[in-house]
Every structure is written in structure tokens, then in C-alpha cells.
Amino acid sequence: MRRRGMRKGPRKRPFPKEDISPPKEKSRSQLKREMTALQKIGEELAVLSPQLIPYVELPEEILEAVVSARSLKPCEARRRQLQYIGVLMRRIAPGDMEELEKRLRRIQKTGRRPSPLPSDGSSSA
Numbered sequence: 001m002r003r004r005g006m007r008k009g010p011r012k013r014p015f016p017k018e019d020i021s022p023p024k025e026k027s028r029s030q031l032k033r034e035m036t037a038l039q040k041i042g043e044e045l046a047v048l049s050p051q052l053i054p055y056v057e058l059p060e061e062i063l064e065a066v067v068s069a070r071s072l073k074p075c076e077a078r079r080r081q082l083q084y085i086g087v088l089m090r091r092i093a094p095g096d097m098e099e100l101e102k103r104l105r106r107i108q109k110t111g112r113r114p115s116p117l118p119s120d121g122s123s124s125a
Contacts, residue, residue: 045085057100058100
């Protein structure tokens with residue numbers, strides 16, 4: 001027995017014939033993931049030894065924010081400061097951000113100041 005008003009199967013909707021182009025803007029979720037990643041980098045900078053921070057070569061504004069985050073106890077104010085560091089890091093160009101992250105990883109891996117990078121191959125021997 002069939003009830004009134006009920007359909008027999010799922011409703012089929014035709015697909016649009018034109019090609020659907022990918023969205024030009026990043027999704028909200030993607031922006032949040034990127035922001036969280038930048039906050040984690042900021043947190044890593046905040047726990048880095050004060051003697052090693054200058055070797056990461058941070059812009060002045062971010063350096064000041066990291067120094068002030070170091071002075072805060074783990075509480076709501078520190079969390080907000082780390083978010084602020086993430087906002088400042090979003091202003092850095094992606095290529096520069098990759099270089100900054102490489103320097104940070106190199107310093108974290110060795111646990112001491114980095115040795116100078118090899119020159120362009122022009123050495124006097």
C-alpha cells in the first residue's frame with residue numbers, strides 16, 4: 001500500500017552543463033588551519049632560547065610580539081598573544097615564511113646558533 005505524498009525514489013537533479021571552476025578564495029576551514037599552523041610556529045619561537053631568537057631573523061614587529069609572549073604565563077593572555085603573532089606572520093610573503101621556517105627548524109634541530117651557510121662557491125684556497 002502506497003502512502004499519499006511519498007515519492008518512489010530519490011529525486012534526481014540535473015547537473016549544470018557548464019564547467020564548475022574551483023573557488024578562487026580559500027575556505028574558512030583552510031584559513032583556520034593555516035592560522036593554527038602559524039600560531040604553532042609562534043609558540044615554537046616563544047619557547048626558543050633568547051640567545052637563538054636573533055638567528056631566526058624575524059621582522060621587528062614579530063620579534064617584539066615573541067619577546068612579550070615569553071614574559072606571559074600560560075593563560076588566556078598568552079593564547080591571545082600567540083594568535084596575534086599568527087596574524088603578524090600572515091603578513092609575511094609565502095616565500096619569506098618558508099625561509100623563516102627553515103631557519104627555525106635548523107636551529108631547533110641543532111639546539112645552537114646556526115653556522116653560516118656555504119658561500120656561492122667562490123672560496124679563496
